[in-house]
Amino acid sequence: MEKTKINITDEVAIHISEMNKWYGNFHVLRDINLEVMRGERIVVCGPSGSGKSTLIRCINRLEEHQKGRIIVDGTELTTDLKNIDKIRSEVGMVFQHFNLFPHLTTLENCTLAPIWVRETPAKEAQEIAMEMLEKVKIPEQANKYPGQLSGGQQQRVAIARSLCMKPRIMLFDEVTSALDPEMIKEVLDTMIQLAEDGMTMICVTHEMGFARQVADRVIFMDDGQIVEQNEPESFFNKPQSDRTKLFLSQILGH
Amino acid sequence: MSKLAFVQKNKIPPSPAPISEVGVIGWLKQNLFSSWFNTLLTLLSIYFLFIILKDFIPWAWGGHWDTKSLRECLDLNPDVACFSVLTARWKQLLFGLYPAEEYWRPTVTFILLIFSIIPILFPKFFRFFWFSIIYPGLAIWLLWGGSIWSVGIVYIGFFLGVLLFILLLRNITKNMVIAGISSILFVILFFIFFSNYLVKILDIIIPISLPPVESLKMGGFTLSLIVGITGIVASFPIGILLALGRQSNLPIIKMICVGFIEFIRGVPLITLLFVASVLLNYFLPPGTNFDIVLRVIIMVTLFSAAYMAEVIRGGLAGLPLGQHEASASLGLTYWQSQRLVIMPQALKISIPGIVNTFIGLFKDTTLVSIISLRDPVGLASTIRADQTWNGIYWELYVAIGLMFFVVCFGMSQYSQYLERKLKTDK
Numbered sequence: 126m127e128k129t130k131i132n133i134t135d136e137v138a139i140h141i142s143e144m145n146k147w148y149g150n151f152h153v154l155r156d157i158n159l160e161v162m163r164g165e166r167i168v169v170c171g172p173s174g175s176g177k178s179t180l181i182r183c184i185n186r187l188e189e190h191q192k193g194r195i196i197v198d199g200t201e202l203t204t205d206l207k208n209i210d211k212i213r214s215e216v217g218m219v220f221q222h223f224n225l226f227p228h229l230t231t232l233e234n235c236t237l238a239p240i241w242v243r244e245t246p247a248k249e250a251q252e253i254a255m256e257m258l259e260k261v262k263i264p265e266q267a268n269k270y271p272g273q274l275s276g277g278q279q280q281r282v283a284i285a286r287s288l289c290m291k292p293r294i295m296l297f298d299e300v301t302s303a304l305d306p307e308m309i310k311e312v313l314d315t316m317i318q319l320a321e322d323g324m325t326m327i328c329v330t331h332e333m334g335f336a337r338q339v340a341d342r343v344i345f346m347d348d349g350q351i352v353e354q355n356e357p358e359s360f361f362n363k364p365q366s367d368r369t370k371l372f373l374s375q376i377l378g379h
Numbered sequence: 380m381s382k383l384a385f386v387q388k389n390k391i392p393p394s395p396a397p398i399s400e401v402g403v404i405g406w407l408k409q410n411l412f413s414s415w416f417n418t419l420l421t422l423l424s425i426y427f428l429f430i431i432l433k434d435f436i437p438w439a440w441g442g443h444w445d446t447k448s449l450r451e452c453l454d455l456n457p458d459v460a461c462f463s464v465l466t467a468r469w470k471q472l473l474f475g476l477y478p479a480e481e482y483w484r485p486t487v488t489f490i491l492l493i494f495s496i497i498p499i500l501f502p503k504f505f506r507f508f509w510f511s512i513i514y515p516g517l518a519i520w521l522l523w524g525g526s527i528w529s530v531g532i533v534y535i536g537f538f539l540g541v542l543l544f545i546l547l548l549r550n551i552t553k554n555m556v557i558a559g560i561s562s563i564l565f566v567i568l569f570f571i572f573f574s575n576y577l578v579k580i581l582d583i584i585i586p587i588s589l590p591p592v593e594s595l596k597m598g599g600f601t602l603s604l605i606v607g608i609t610g611i612v613a614s615f616p617i618g619i620l621l622a623l624g625r626q627s628n629l630p631i632i633k634m635i636c637v638g639f640i641e642f643i644r645g646v647p648l649i650t651l652l653f654v655a656s657v658l659l660n661y662f663l664p665p666g667t668n669f670d671i672v673l674r675v676i677i678m679v680t681l682f683s684a685a686y687m688a689e690v691i692r693g694g695l696a697g698l699p700l701g702q703h704e705a706s707a708s709l710g711l712t713y714w715q716s717q718r719l720v721i722m723p724q725a726l727k728i729s730i731p732g733i734v735n736t737f738i739g740l741f742k743d744t745t746l747v748s749i750i751s752l753r754d755p756v757g758l759a760s761t762i763r764a765d766q767t768w769n770g771i772y773w774e775l776y777v778a779i780g781l782m783f784f785v786v787c788f789g790m791s792q793y794s795q796y797l798e799r800k801l802k803t804d805k
Binding site: 210214218220223237242286290 | 708711712720723724803
């Protein structure tokens with residue numbers, strides 16, 4: 126059953142080749158090829174419905190791909206549940222709508238997975254959680270419930286919750302889209318800090334300022350395909366494809 | 380300067396609300412007499428209350444408690460209640476045909492019941508949870524009597540099974556499934572081959588037993604509580620599993636759960652009780668004597684489990700998909716995420732519906748009177764068939780209603796307490 130051996134060095138965090146996905150008959154992702162190096166910061170942008178969220182959700186198997194291969198951190202995503210749980214515990218994900226657990230306090234949100242998945246002793250898990258909450262600058266909210274926090278605070282807790290699993294890769298799915306303008310900055314600042322610490326990150330976002338500042342590579346997707354990718358400087362100043370030019374003119378135009 | 384420009388220079392300090400809006404007068408004005416229509420409704424309601432109570436209160440207040448028969452009551456004063464029937468028959472209403480010299484047994488059972496549910500209802504006392512586990516066996520032994528070991532052996536069997544499971548996991552295999560199956564096999568073999576001998580040996584060494592009381596002797600409010608509480612405790616986990624099964628991606632499990640729920644919900648409880656009392660004997664091999672109370676409990680449990688499943692499914696549907704995704708993305712397994720993330724929230728949303736089902740189940744236990752078990756309602760007919768009390772209605776049913784009301788109102792109050800306690804958004 127061994128498929129063609131793909132030569133992957135330790136430097137590759139995520140390897141995606143010839144990946145295709147359909148929702149019923151609708152072809153959402155078409156022949157995606159992507160290699161993400163360790164420590165690389167990638168920003169994925171594109172019009173809505175272009176498949177960018179679906180792409181990163183495939184990386185931790187929240188969506189199943191039907192064709193092609195995805196190898197995360199040396200482990201291939203197959204139907205094997207053990208592999209899926211292993212990859213999910215190594216890959217952190219932050220969502221547009223935070224998805225904090227409303228019945229648990231901030232601290233409990235952060236310690237839940239380390240205690241049950243990593244089997245970290247409760248005391249140690251709490252120490253790690255406080256450390257991460259300090260990193261996102263809200264240790265004073267540790268004993269509040271998510272419903273008592275502002276949107277920006279909730280999103281930072283969500284980031285801390287992912288970090289508590291000590292992930293090697295972080296996925297950000299439009300994490301600032303549901304926030305009020307004055308809260309976007311606090312979340313972006315947290316992400317910038319994370320990027321400076323050397324985390325491997327894939328961010329789906331419309332924040333082009335953030336892309337310019339931290340991205341090593343910007344990927345533009347349209348109609349389920351990767352249309353263009355480049356380093357931010359060239360991507361923004363000299364876009365090659367017409368679709369990219371149109372998209373950039375629409376979001377930067379005003 | 381433009382006419383639109385405006386700058387507020389003084390900060391307006393807060394001042395107290397007008398007296399007519401606060402305090403007793405304010406409350407009356409706001410809630411009872413806020414408009415002419417509201418005032419009319421208030422006066423009408425007071426009038427109706429008056430009509431009802433002006434007859435009821437003298438009737439109940441002046442009631443007789445110590446006459447020998449209904450005749451005697453009517454001779455004294457036909458316009459007031461004749462509670463003497465309760466004085467004469469209250470033991471029967473509570474204990475049914477249970478032997479009078481053994482009344483202490485159901486009494487002790489229900490006092491202990493209170494202690495056994497406290498650790499479940501109030502997390503503060505969770506360290507006494509061991510008593511809640513021992514209690515069911517203790518209650519069965521106290522109520523039905525016989526040797527303590529015939530109940531104790533079940534605990535011994537399960538204890539050995541759990542012990543084996545832990546030992547296997549510690550020392551021999553890491554695989555939960557293998558350890559689980561072998562411990563279950565062990566428990567089954569234990570019950571088939573060893574338990575009978577062990578019970579006999581234990582009986583000789585430490586003989587503790589109570590005079591046996593057969594199921595048909597159970598009755599009165601005791602029976603309602605036995606059926607109701609066992610049904611409530613058993614239907615809750617079954618309901619959760621059915622709700623999860625109905626949402627499952629595995630088509631066969633889903634089909635079985637949907638089929639079960641729709642079938643049970645589509646059939647009246649009385650039909651199921653008749654099946655339990657009459658038909659089941661045709662299907663079982665001849666000679667098997669399957670306890671009637673147990674049969675009724677099984678039917679009542681299945682019935683309310685189906686309702687419970689639908690109530691919990693409503694709670695599950697109320698959760699955003701993001702909760703599943705977030706717990707999956709953290710690497711929690713399916714059962715972990717159900718137990719730690721999904722169920723606590725889904726059950727919280729469903730508390731009113733769950734308690735509703737519990738209350739419904741508890742009151743439905745009165746239907747067992749139709750298959751001639753002697754629950755309070757069944758006993759009321761028996762008592763009224765007696766010449767001494769023939770013709771009495773109100774007093775009996777008011778008393779029975781009051782007994783059920785106390786328990787159901789308690790459940791309802793607890794559910795409201797729980798909802799307040801679990802409120803985390805403000």
